[in-house]
Amino acid sequence: MLIEKYSPNWPRFFKDIKREIENALYGIEYNIEHIGSTSVPYLDAKPIIDIDIIYSTQTDFLRIKAGLEKAGYYHNGDQGIKDREVFKRDGKSVNEILDSVKHHLYVCPVNSQALERHLLSRDYLKKNNWARLEYQQMKYELAEKANQNRKRYAELKELKINSFIDRIIALEKANRP
Numbered sequence: 001m002l003i004e005k006y007s008p009n010w011p012r013f014f015k016d017i018k019r020e021i022e023n024a025l026y027g028i029e030y031n032i033e034h035i036g037s038t039s040v041p042y043l044d045a046k047p048i049i050d051i052d053i054i055y056s057t058q059t060d061f062l063r064i065k066a067g068l069e070k071a072g073y074y075h076n077g078d079q080g081i082k083d084r085e086v087f088k089r090d091g092k093s094v095n096e097i098l099d100s101v102k103h104h105l106y107v108c109p110v111n112s113q114a115l116e117r118h119l120l121s122r123d124y125l126k127k128n129n130w131a132r133l134e135y136q137q138m139k140y141e142l143a144e145k146a147n148q149n150r151k152r153y154a155e156l157k158e159l160k161i162n163s164f165i166d167r168i169i170a171l172e173k174a175n176r177p
Contacts, residue, residue: 002143002153004047010038013101014049020097021053021105024071028063030055035118036104037139040125044136046150049103052118056110061085064107072098073105083112121165124172131168138164 014034021032036050037043055061065075065085072093076086087105089098108115125132138161146152 002046002146002148002150003044003139005044006042007038007047010045010047010049013103014039014051016097017049017051017101017103020071020095021051021068025053025064025067028067029060030064033119035122037135039122040132043125043132044139047102049101050118051103051105052115053105053107054110054112054115055107061107061109068105068107071095081114084108084114117165117169120169120172124168128168128171135161135164135168 011034018032018034031054033039033052033054034049035052036048037045038047038049053064055064065087068087069075069090072090072095073087074090076088078084079086085107087107106114108118125135139157142156142160143153146156
């Protein structure tokens with residue numbers, strides 16, 4: 001099954017990955033956020049930890065990029081999303097945690113719209129049970145419609161869920177001071 005029941009291990013997996021990244025980026029200014037469905041308690045999800053590393057200056061980005069490359073990642077561009085750089089494991093170096101816990105790693109400037117979208121949707125889903133349950137139901141329906149095919153699921157999710165995310169982001173923005 002593509003979507004799995006919520007696991008209380010997901011926050012621990014995030015902390016384990018975060019610790020490894022912090023070791024690789026020692027001395028650099030940045031923040032790390034657990035984003036995506038695995039960051040929302042009791043939300044069933046694909047068991048992949050999504051992580052944003054947030055930086056302030058281009059110099060910080062270059063230092064983060066170099067640190068991640070030394071830790072066994074390669075830069076895979078923005079994959080069509082402005083101000084959200086993707087990093088993937090290179091398969092050459094070995095790290096017990098980074099290689100065993102499935103994760104997506106993004107690096108975003110502090111003013112990135114993609115980052116804002118990640119944080120606002122996560123925060124709203126954490127605070128609003130109705131939204132979490134509706135989002136979860138949509139994900140199960142799309143996984144079924146995609147015949148549990150990961151690539152097809154991603155395509156359908158892009159088409160069907162963006163309007164829901166846009167709606168909850170607007171609600172989250174309206175609730176912030």
